[in-house]
Amino acid sequence: MEGPSLFLAAEQLSPFIGKKILSVTGNSKIEIERMNSKKIINIFSWGKHLVFQFDNFALRVHFMLFGSFEATVDNKLVTGDYPKKQRIPRLAFVLKNGHIEMYSCSLRFIESSHAMEEYDFTIDIMSLHWDSKKALLAVHEHPEGDISDLLLDQTIFSGVGNIIRNEVLFLESISPLTKIKDLSLSKLRKIIKKTQKYVVQFYEWRKLFVLRKHFQIYRKSTCPKCLQKIVKKKTGQRDRMSYFCPNCQK
Ligand SMILES: [Zn+2]
Secondary structure, rough: OOOOHHHHHHOHHHHHHHOEEEEEEOOOOOHHHHHHEEEEOOEEOOOOOEEEEEEOOEEEEOOOOOOEEEEOOOEEEEEOOOOOOOOOOOOOEEEEEEEEEEOOOOOEEOOOOOOOOOOOHHEEOOOOOOOOHHHHHHHHHHOOOOOHHOOOOOOEOOOOOHHHHHHHHHHHOOOOEEEEOHHHHHHHHHHHHHOOOOOOHHHHHHHOOOOHHHOOOOOEOOOOOOOOOOOOEEEEEOEEEEEEEOOOOO
């Protein structure tokens, strides 16, 4: 799950704030029982993390590459179009007004009564505090890096994942193999601006359960602009799957 999905999750789960956890289950190896009977003080997202704050500690959930969750809040299933998976959850909570099951995620406790203060929101692309100038300077420090690798750098664009980077590079007609040194400052600025705009759009689509039908290049086979075949291959140091049109993305 990418940043906008986590930002939306924190919003969808907000009715759980102030509620007590009635039961905790799951196959996690960490001491999840410690959350039993605890009241949820706050829920927030940062990049690809979802954080549940309790009185004197917090739980950080990282959904990794294939993580997902399902939740029913006030009798409403809030995760409509997420893939349904019949598996044992890593962690599940039952509360008075609903329940949540989290799958394929990494859990870690943060020993703080104000975990939010431990995070730098100037690098969280969903945050109002995200600093685009700081991002531009940070990207510029890697002239030999591929743009597609840098967009996935969670210390610069925390929250950007593989869907977002592929779609943004297509929309900006930039090949994922382009090196930073080969991009002008104004083009780089444009890509960064587009990324910030796209995450907001991603959030809006996700909220309406129409995200997937708006993908133009991610997991597609034909370019919607020129109708040529889309290339699918792993690129860059990060070796993540790129989808691009060699005709439209130079
Ligand atoms: Zn094309």
